Amino acid sequence: MKIQYSFLLSVLFIYSLCIQNILQAQTDTSKINPLLKFELDDLYAQTKEDLLNIQVSLASKKLESLFDAPLSVSVATHEDIKKAGCTSIMEALRLVPGVIVLEQSNGNFDIHIRGGNNVQKNSLFSVSANTTTLVMIDNRPIYNYYLGGTFWESIPIDLNDVDRIELVRGTAASLYGPNAVSGVINIITKKVTELGLHTFINAQQGSNNTFINNASIGYRFNRKLSFVASANHQSRDRTILEYYNYPKNQYVPLAQTTQPILLGNAYPNPERAMLKQGANLFLQYQPNEKTSFQLSTGWQDSQVQKAYSENFTTPLTTANSNTRYADVKINASGFLGQVSLQNGIQEEGLGSLGQQWIFQSIDAVAEYELNFKNLSIKPGINYRTVYYDDSPFVNVALKTGQFNGRRDINTFAGYTRADYMLLDDKLRLGAALRVDMFNYPNQPYLSYQATANYKLNTQNQFRLVYGRAYRSANIIFTYADRYLNNFNGAGADLELFGNRNLQLLRTDMLELGWRGKINDNWLLDTEFFYTDTRNYADFIYGNVYVRNGTQIQPFSTMNIPLTTQQLGATISVNYVENDFQIKPFLTYQQTTLKNSSPYNNTENALINPNAQQNNINSNLGKKENHQGVPAFFGGIFINYKYKQFNFNLNPYFFSEYTFFSFQNPNYADGRGISTIPTKLMLNAKISYSPIRSFSLYLNVRNGLDSNTKEFYNTDLIGRRVFGGLHFEF
Numbered sequence: 001m002k003i004q005y006s007f008l009l010s011v012l013f014i015y016s017l018c019i020q021n022i023l024q025a026q027t028d029t030s031k032i033n034p035l036l037k038f039e040l041d042d043l044y045a046q047t048k049e050d051l052l053n054i055q056v057s058l059a060s061k062k063l064e065s066l067f068d069a070p071l072s073v074s075v076a077t078h079e080d081i082k083k084a085g086c087t088s089i090m091e092a093l094r095l096v097p098g099v100i101v102l103e104q105s106n107g108n109f110d111i112h113i114r115g116g117n118n119v120q121k122n123s124l125f126s127v128s129a130n131t132t133t134l135v136m137i138d139n140r141p142i143y144n145y146y147l148g149g150t151f152w153e154s155i156p157i158d159l160n161d162v163d164r165i166e167l168v169r170g171t172a173a174s175l176y177g178p179n180a181v182s183g184v185i186n187i188i189t190k191k192v193t194e195l196g197l198h199t200f201i202n203a204q205q206g207s208n209n210t211f212i213n214n215a216s217i218g219y220r221f222n223r224k225l226s227f228v229a230s231a232n233h234q235s236r237d238r239t240i241l242e243y244y245n246y247p248k249n250q251y252v253p254l255a256q257t258t259q260p261i262l263l264g265n266a267y268p269n270p271e272r273a274m275l276k277q278g279a280n281l282f283l284q285y286q287p288n289e290k291t292s293f294q295l296s297t298g299w300q301d302s303q304v305q306k307a308y309s310e311n312f313t314t315p316l317t318t319a320n321s322n323t324r325y326a327d328v329k330i331n332a333s334g335f336l337g338q339v340s341l342q343n344g345i346q347e348e349g350l351g352s353l354g355q356q357w358i359f360q361s362i363d364a365v366a367e368y369e370l371n372f373k374n375l376s377i378k379p380g381i382n383y384r385t386v387y388y389d390d391s392p393f394v395n396v397a398l399k400t401g402q403f404n405g406r407r408d409i410n411t412f413a414g415y416t417r418a419d420y421m422l423l424d425d426k427l428r429l430g431a432a433l434r435v436d437m438f439n440y441p442n443q444p445y446l447s448y449q450a451t452a453n454y455k456l457n458t459q460n461q462f463r464l465v466y467g468r469a470y471r472s473a474n475i476i477f478t479y480a481d482r483y484l485n486n487f488n489g490a491g492a493d494l495e496l497f498g499n500r501n502l503q504l505l506r507t508d509m510l511e512l513g514w515r516g517k518i519n520d521n522w523l524l525d526t527e528f529f530y531t532d533t534r535n536y537a538d539f540i541y542g543n544v545y546v547r548n549g550t551q552i553q554p555f556s557t558m559n560i561p562l563t564t565q566q567l568g569a570t571i572s573v574n575y576v577e578n579d580f581q582i583k584p585f586l587t588y589q590q591t592t593l594k595n596s597s598p599y600n601n602t603e604n605a606l607i608n609p610n611a612q613q614n615n616i617n618s619n620l621g622k623k624e625n626h627q628g629v630p631a632f633f634g635g636i637f638i639n640y641k642y643k644q645f646n647f648n649l650n651p652y653f654f655s656e657y658t659f660f661s662f663q664n665p666n667y668a669d670g671r672g673i674s675t676i677p678t679k680l681m682l683n684a685k686i687s688y689s690p691i692r693s694f695s696l697y698l699n700v701r702n703g704l705d706s707n708t709k710e711f712y713n714t715d716l717i718g719r720r721v722f723g724g725l726h727f728e729f
Contacts, residue, residue: 056069067515168183299321399481479502525574538557565594587633646689649682
């Protein structure tokens with residue numbers, strides 16, 4: 001296996017730094033103990049109280065213990081991620097209950113909270129992707145408004161930057177705005193808390209020419225001022241070199257696909273799964289206990305192969321992204337102000353005309369907390385404006401782009417959240433309301449949430465949550481505008497256009513939960529949830545019409561009659577005893593589809609010769625169990641430390657599910673349908689720390705070599721082995 005220069009330089013740097021410190025310690029006895037004397041508690045220095053009483057801020061916008069949080073919330077800390085050997089932020093979500101994490105190619109994932117994937121049968125990959133989870137970095141939204149969701153590879157930070165990942169399952173749009181429909185993920189970055197210089201380096205390499213390098217340096221000048229600067233780099237090859245080809249219904253080399261000339265332009269690096277790098281700067285100034293200023297800025301550049309854009313030949317496509325961001329946050333005596341900006345160039349289907357654009361998003365928040373005896377109220381306002389522009393890359397006059405020009409999504413919102421304590425602080429009532437006004441559709445949307453938490457005693461807490469949340473409009477569904485000549489080879493032209501009057505996707509949720517501290521070692525968390533989701537939308541072939549003597553087949557965005565009801569439960573346990581910790585978690589969900597039709601056309605569309613019978617209304621009133629999402633998924637986090645060694649097992653699994661792709665209607669033999677088998681991935685990491693600031697480790701992903709696909713006909717993901725080092729000083 002080849003050694004990358006950056007990895008070798010990291011080893012040499014750490015080696016020289018350790019030697020320097022040891023030599024200095026030989027002449028300064030005050031440094032001998034911290035550098036050379038190994039103490040058991042120095043390795044992952046967390047007490048039982050730290051592990052069982054984690055602090056969170058996402059559930060109610062204020063810091064509180066996880067046990068007291070009013071919503072279903074979980075946390076993956078920096079120490080959890082480091083012990084488990086996760087190779088990316090996306091993979092770290094496999095440590096959190098209630099999340100389905102499916103790998104498409106080495107390091108690229110499809111991620112859903114509680115399910116909800118592929119409910120619209122025979123849709124594009126971009127439509128079946130998760131568009132209902134709001135992902136944030138330090139409360140800065142990184143939502144993709146092209147068609148919704150998160151382009152995970154475009155996140156500028158990496159593992160070294162993460163202090164913890166907090167996740168709320170369930171509707172939370174009243175707290176954080178539209179798109180927090182199935183949940184919220186907030187990635188919270190590290191801050192320097194102790195005076196002086198602090199350095200963090202993590203470097204590992206292994207199977208499939210995978211190189212993952214993170215480095216950060218921080219300095220706290222005094223109690224008021226500190227900074228952290230970081231850089232990250234990932235390079236990963238695919239686990240296989242072949243592509244699944246729809247017409248041939250098998251995996252073949254790229255040159256043997258049915259469109260090798262087209263695909264040669266679309267895949268400049270067929271062997272590459274991911275190449276990404278980023279750099280970040282975080283500044284923090286705190287003049288007093290009640291006031292703080294934070295500034296963060298950064299850049300990222302990435303190229304990955306993932307399943308998102310359709311090219312009608314193979315599921316994986318190449319995506320490029322180059323973006324920058326800046327974020328300013330002010331806290332002052334109950335007032336919070338935050339303004340963030342992100343812009344750049346993205347191309348989600350290399351080689352496909354109309355898949356490249358310039359974009360910019362601005363998000364501004366201002367809120368103020370009012371505290372009374374037993375009541376706190378936090379009103380606020382929020383303004384978001386986003387534009388996407390594909391005109392520099394297409395022929396606008398001929399409508400060769402997807403939306404042919406600059407298009408905007410604007411949102412203005414007012415909101416408030418209230419907490420009221422009564423019965424000697426045993427009962428906590430919460431309510432949140434938010435009204436969003438979009439430019440399209442031009443009408444107000446009300447999201448809300450009501451919570452009741454009852455603490456029976458110090459060991460038992462019950463919670464009840466009811467909420468409603470909306471997904472925002474997006475560029476393609478709203479502004480699509482494209483024209484294709486002779487679409488069906490028989491003289492008809494295809495006209496693609498959006499809809500500015502769509503009803504926005506809506507989810508209503510009811511949730512019941514219980515947290516219990518069985519004793520000083522056990523923490524148990526259970527939740528039962530029911531959701532009802534409607535106002536789905538998709539591109540639908542409409543009724544054919546004639547214009548200037550030419551038949552036109554419209555392909556437009558429409559709301560469809562589909563509704564879904566989901567019933568499920570999640571249970572998680574956290575047990576700590578001396579140097580041993582185990583955290584199993586399991587989710588079961590069952591989703592019922594109502595009015596679900598496999599046909600994306602109306603009664604008089606050309607695309608379906610039996611359109612009068614086979615159309616979006618052909619299954620009105622019928623119900624069926626949804627097979628497109630695993631019914632069971634979960635994992636276990638097991639950690640044991642012995643002297644200078646730390647042993648970690650973190651298996652993750654999901655049950656069998658069936659994916660119905662956009663290609664299904666094109667073939668009568670079922671090749672557009674793929675059943676993904678049950679998969680168990682046994683992940684393990686063993687680390688050795690000769691001194692407290694330095695460790696070497698062996699990291700195994702999918703140790704049982706379950707060499708199967710996890711997503712619709714994408715790469716086969718088997719065993720991967722990595723070696724690495726970690727340094728903190």
